[in-house]
Amino acid sequence: MTTEPPKSPKGKSITKTSSSDADTRRELLPWVEKYRPSTLNEVTGQDNIISTVRKFITAGRLPHMLFYGPPGTGKTTTILAIARELYGEKSFRHMVLELNASDDRGIDVVRNQIKTFASTRQMFANSKHNFKLVILDEADAMTNIAQNALRRVIEKYTNNTRFCIIANYAHKINPALLSRCTRFRFSPMSPEAIRTRLDVVIAAENVKIDADAVDALVTLAKGDMRKVLNVLQPCHLATTGETGVAATVTVAMVYECVGCPVPADVRRLMTTIIEDDWTTAVRTVAKIKADRGLALADILEALATEFEGYELKPEARIALLEGLSEIEYRLSGGGNEAIQTSGAIGVVKRALDIQGGIVQE
Ligand SMILES: Nc1ncnc2c1ncn2[C@@H]1O[C@H](COP(=O)(O)OP(=O)(O)OP(=O)(O)O)[C@@H](O)[C@H]1O
Ligand SMILES: [Mg+2]
Known part of the structure; x- marks a missing residue:
C-alpha cells in the first residue's frame, strides 16, 4: 500500500522542505543575503546601538524606534535580528508585520494593513514580549498623509504593538512621528568593521584576494557593507575557471567592478x-x-x-x-x-x- 503525502486545506500536497533543500537555496543566494547576520551578535561595527537595544530587550521594554543612516550599514539586518531574538523563527510570522518600499506606501496601508495587524490580539506571544512588531522599512518613501495617519495608530496601539521606522534620512520623517520614537543613528561602517566582516566571508567562501585588493574594497565602499559584498562576489566569480578553481582577485578587478578609475x-x-x-x-x-x-x-x-x-x-x-x-x-x-x-x-x-x-x- 502506498501512502499519499498529506494534503493542505486547499488540496495541494504538502512536501516538507529538507535541510539539504534549505542548504542548496542558501548556496544560491547572493552573498549580501547569504551573509546577512541572523543574530545581533553578528551585526558588526554598530556596538553602541546593539548594546542599547539588548538592554531594552532584556528589560522587556522595547520602545518605538527609528533607525536611520546611510545604505548598507545594518538597519534592516538589525531589526530582523531583534525580531528573531524576541519571537524566535516560529512566532516571527505571526508577530511581525514587515512593510518595505516595494509595498504600497499610501494611507490605505496604514488604514488597513497596519491597523488590522496592530488591533488584532496576539495568540503566539511569549510572556515577556507580549507585543507585536511593525517594521516600516524605507519609510522615507511613505506619503506625508500616511505618516500623519500613522501618528495616531502608534499611540492607539502602543499597548500591544511596537513600531520600528527605518529610513536613510531622518529629516524625511514627519517630526511628530519622530518624537514618538527612540532614534538610533547607524553610521557608515568603519574600515575596521568592514574588514572584520569581510574576513568572515573571505574565509567562508575560500576567496583568494590580494591584500591591496582588500584595501581598495574597504576604501571604495565608503562604509557600505552591501557594496563590499556586491563587488567581492562578481570579482570572485570572474576568477573562477571552468574547473571551479578560483584565481586571485586583484586590485584592478575591484576598481573595474566598482567602475572607478584605477x-x-x-x-x-x-x-x-x-x-x-x-x-x-x-x-x-x-x-x-x-x-x-x-x-x-x-x-x-x-x-x-x-x-x-x-x-x-x-x-x-x-x-x-x-x-x-x-x-x-x-x-x-x-x-x-x-x-x-x-x-x-x-x-x-x-x-x-x-x-x-x-x-x-
Ligand atoms: N553592520 C553589519 N554587519 C554585518 N553585515 C552587514 C552590516 N550592515 C550591512 N551588512 C551586510 O549588508 C547587507 C545589507 O544590509 P542592510 O539591509 O541591513 O542595510 P540597510 O542599512 O538596511 O541599508 P538600506 O538603507 O539600503 O536599506 C546585509 O545583508 C549584510 O550582508
Ligand atoms: Mg534596509
Missing part, C-alpha cells in the same frame, strides 16, 4: 589636464574613457577626491568644486557626455589659472 589612470588624467594644451587633454581623456570603459561621473568623483590632496587657494578650490558640481548636475539631467567632459577639463584648467601654479601636499 590610481594609475587618475594620475594620467591629472597629468594631461594639468600639463597638456586643451585639445590634447580632451583627446587623451576621451581615449582613457574609451579604453577603460569609464563614465564621466566616475572621473568627476576621482578628480574631486584627488584635488583634496592639493593645496589650493580658496578661490581656486571654490571655482573647481562649483564647476565640477555644475557638470555633475547637468550630467544627471541628461547632458551630453562629450560636451560635459570638455566642460570638466575647462573647469579644472580655469581653477588652475586662478591658482597660478600648483603645489601637492
Whole structure:
C-alpha cells in the first residue's frame, strides 16, 4: 500500500522542505543575503546601538524606534535580528508585520494593513514580549498623509504593538512621528568593521584576494557593507575557471567592478589636464574613457577626491568644486557626455589659472 503525502486545506500536497533543500537555496543566494547576520551578535561595527537595544530587550521594554543612516550599514539586518531574538523563527510570522518600499506606501496601508495587524490580539506571544512588531522599512518613501495617519495608530496601539521606522534620512520623517520614537543613528561602517566582516566571508567562501585588493574594497565602499559584498562576489566569480578553481582577485578587478578609475589612470588624467594644451587633454581623456570603459561621473568623483590632496587657494578650490558640481548636475539631467567632459577639463584648467601654479601636499 502506498501512502499519499498529506494534503493542505486547499488540496495541494504538502512536501516538507529538507535541510539539504534549505542548504542548496542558501548556496544560491547572493552573498549580501547569504551573509546577512541572523543574530545581533553578528551585526558588526554598530556596538553602541546593539548594546542599547539588548538592554531594552532584556528589560522587556522595547520602545518605538527609528533607525536611520546611510545604505548598507545594518538597519534592516538589525531589526530582523531583534525580531528573531524576541519571537524566535516560529512566532516571527505571526508577530511581525514587515512593510518595505516595494509595498504600497499610501494611507490605505496604514488604514488597513497596519491597523488590522496592530488591533488584532496576539495568540503566539511569549510572556515577556507580549507585543507585536511593525517594521516600516524605507519609510522615507511613505506619503506625508500616511505618516500623519500613522501618528495616531502608534499611540492607539502602543499597548500591544511596537513600531520600528527605518529610513536613510531622518529629516524625511514627519517630526511628530519622530518624537514618538527612540532614534538610533547607524553610521557608515568603519574600515575596521568592514574588514572584520569581510574576513568572515573571505574565509567562508575560500576567496583568494590580494591584500591591496582588500584595501581598495574597504576604501571604495565608503562604509557600505552591501557594496563590499556586491563587488567581492562578481570579482570572485570572474576568477573562477571552468574547473571551479578560483584565481586571485586583484586590485584592478575591484576598481573595474566598482567602475572607478584605477590610481594609475587618475594620475594620467591629472597629468594631461594639468600639463597638456586643451585639445590634447580632451583627446587623451576621451581615449582613457574609451579604453577603460569609464563614465564621466566616475572621473568627476576621482578628480574631486584627488584635488583634496592639493593645496589650493580658496578661490581656486571654490571655482573647481562649483564647476565640477555644475557638470555633475547637468550630467544627471541628461547632458551630453562629450560636451560635459570638455566642460570638466575647462573647469579644472580655469581653477588652475586662478591658482597660478600648483603645489601637492
Ligand atoms: N553592520 C553589519 N554587519 C554585518 N553585515 C552587514 C552590516 N550592515 C550591512 N551588512 C551586510 O549588508 C547587507 C545589507 O544590509 P542592510 O539591509 O541591513 O542595510 P540597510 O542599512 O538596511 O541599508 P538600506 O538603507 O539600503 O536599506 C546585509 O545583508 C549584510 O550582508
Ligand atoms: Mg534596509
